[in-house]
Amino acid sequence: MxxxxxxxxxxxxxxxxxxxxxxxxxxxxxxxxxxxxxxxxxxxxxxxxxxxxxxxxxxxxxxxxxxxxxxxxxxxxxxxxxxxxxxxxxxxxxxxxxxxxxxxxxxxxxxxxxxxxxxxKSNFFNTPGAEEHAIALDSTHQAERFRMRLLYELTRSSRVKSAEGDVGPLEIAIVGGGATGVELAAELMEADASLQAYGTNTLDQARSLHITLIEGADRILAALPSKVSLRATQLLQKRGVTVHAGVRVSEVSKGVLKDTNGAQYPADLCVWAAGIKxxxxxxxxxxxxxxxxxxxxxxxxxxxxxxxxxxxxxxxxxxxxxxxxxxxxxxxxxxxxxxxxxxxxxxxxxGLPTHIEAFEYKDYGSLVSVGHSKGVGSLMGVLQGRSWFVEGLVARTMYMSLHLMHHMAILGVLRTASMALGRLLLKRSAPRVKLH
Ligand SMILES: Cc1cc2nc3c(=O)[nH]c(=O)nc-3n(C[C@H](O)[C@H](O)[C@H](O)COP(=O)(O)OP(=O)(O)OC[C@H]3O[C@@H](n4cnc5c(N)ncnc54)[C@H](O)[C@@H]3O)c2cc1C
The missing domain is CATH 3.50.50.60 (FAD/NAD(P)-binding domain)
Structure with missing residues (x-):
């Protein structure tokens, strides 16, 4: 046969x-x-x-x-x-x-x-210098590369900047205020607190990280309802992130970004999260x-x-x-x-006939993580088709459940539950941030 x-x-x-x-x-x-x-x-x-x-x-x-x-x-x-x-x-x-x-x-x-x-993968839209000087988060390799550069730069900039009499923080510019850029900005602010606690960052608290989030549309999370954008902006600003909306980056060079109006933004590290291809x-x-x-x-x-x-x-x-x-x-x-x-x-x-109805996407809404205990997003009401604003721990928990659902689809319920429990226990015995 x-x-x-x-x-x-x-x-x-x-x-x-x-x-x-x-x-x-x-x-x-x-x-x-x-x-x-x-x-x-x-x-x-x-x-x-x-x-x-x-x-x-x-x-x-x-x-x-x-x-x-x-x-x-x-x-x-x-x-x-x-x-x-x-x-x-x-x-x-x-x-x-x-x-x-x-x-x-x-x-x-x-x-x-x-x-x-x-x-x-990331779309650099042929922006001069972007591919060369910005890091994209398309793969684990790139994410690890950014993490190692962050650890290295925190130590290096502390030494070099102090020697030069610069009292400024390590500047991170994130280009793209979609879910990736927003989540990264919030995650970095939380990581920074832990890095300082372990002494990795020898700068003092006030001079630690500063993050600038730059978005070309007139608001961050432009694909989501405006209430979600507004709340995410407030939460990020409360954590010290500077948010620029309606700004288009036209050039990336070592240490600095330029926008289409000629304004400059400091960037010891630059992350590109401005679109895909x-x-x-x-x-x-x-x-x-x-x-x-x-x-x-x-x-x-x-x-x-x-x-x-x-x-x-x-x-x-x-x-x-x-x-x-x-x-x-x-x-x-x-x-x-x-x-x-x-x-x-x-x-x-x-070997059965494959006549089957067309694919229909059901939009259950979108959730964005803004740190470990906070999220914001909108959920679609099943009956009225209206969207509902959600935030805080509820939104964050629902956000995490998407990851768990994925693991359940590939590992089964029991192994997903054991993994989640294992991770929880590990959090109690290991540093909050990976230091090596
Ligand atoms: C930092 C970040 C945060 C995000 N947050 C969210 C979020 O909160 N909510 C949300 O809905 N979406 C989010 N997204 C988007 C989401 O990750 C993608 O929409 C989703 O992963 C797409 O799934 P996929 O199966 O199409 O591709 P992927 O999950 O990207 O998988 C593609 C696979 O193809 C493999 N591959 C690629 N090229 C080849 C090749 N030539 N040969 C063989 N294998 C190949 C890759 O190794 C990879 O395993 C986020 C994305 C990023 C980067």
Missing amino acids: NKVAPVVVVGGGAGGLELAAKLGRRFGPEKVYLIDKMDEHIWKPSLHEVAAGTLDIHREGLSYFMLARDNGFTFVPGRLHALDREHKTLSLEAVCNAEGEEVLPARTLEYGVLVLAVGS APAFLTELGLEVNRINQLVVNDHLQTADPHIYALGDCAQAPWGGEQGQYLPARAQVAHQQANYLVNVLAKKLK
Whole structure:
């Protein structure tokens, strides 16, 4: 009997991993493959915590090989770079170790159905100097790089600035006042208090960190209701963050940012969180893409090739039937799309007709963390379709529950509960911020 080519999911992030895990548990490793260029999974919305040192990637990361064994799919490490759509094969680059030695050769793999879930990365919008001088939070590697630079700069700037007679704090500029920028600003202010407590920062309290958050739109969190923006601005300002809205950064150089009006902002460290684009290789697959490289999909999440689907940040999916309205790049979208594709692909794997209703996104609202005991956001009223403002510990707890739900989808309830308990106990025995 001929072997049936598997469903191959490329990208084990917020959406792709949930899809592979749910299909794997039902159909097993011969029929479900997951490919990722990394060997461990992290919930991307946690990256600002990794960057601030309040979450330890060495404890948070989950091995794809472990997840594959536990959820019944096959994990294939490698970076996808090309497709042969006619023969339904995909090409993976060779996997090399840190020394550049080849661990696995370049390979090709057959697929029956392909799901592209390769996420997005920061969009620097060709801003001069941004790619060179600003750090983006697209991966654990970048988040760790920022964390180490922060620790190093806190010590260095204390010494250098004092020697130069500069009594100013370490200046951090965050470009982009969306969820990533806002959450990072709040997390850094909390991390700073702990860093001082452990003596990492030898500057005194008043000269410690200063954060400038710069947003091009006329308010931060512009995609959320204005009440949420206002409250987030107040909470950040109360913590000492300077918020500039309606400011467009035109140039980034070492130590300083310039805006379109010529004003300058000090930046010993600069983080870029001003927008996203999908990976460039998607433009070379012969499929339609938009101006930020996202694959154009229909309301069944299908590309023009009926064997290829796309979900999450790398897809431009229609929203609400209106021309020109597309789903936002959010974990909640990727999660719901993964659940939808579980049903579609389960039918395909069973050989049943796949006529199924179009994907419909249910907007339950958006929550933003503004520190460890605070959050703000809006929740959609199920009955009236109106949005409700929420804040404080309630909002923060609901925000955390999204992360827990993701872990439950890939680890199960019992292991998620043990992990959450373990983390709670660890918090009591280890420094609040990772110091090494
Ligand atoms: C700091 C930060 C905070 C955020 N906060 C929130 C929030 O509070 N709420 C919210 O809803 N969203 C938030 N987001 C956005 C959210 O993380 C994304 O919308 C979500 O992760 C998208 O899921 P995805 O599955 O499309 O892609 P991702 O989760 O990005 O996963 C993509 C996967 O594809 C893999 N990959 C990429 N290229 C290749 C390749 N060529 N070959 C093989 N594998 C590849 C990557 O290694 C990765 O594992 C935040 C993002 C950041 C960076």
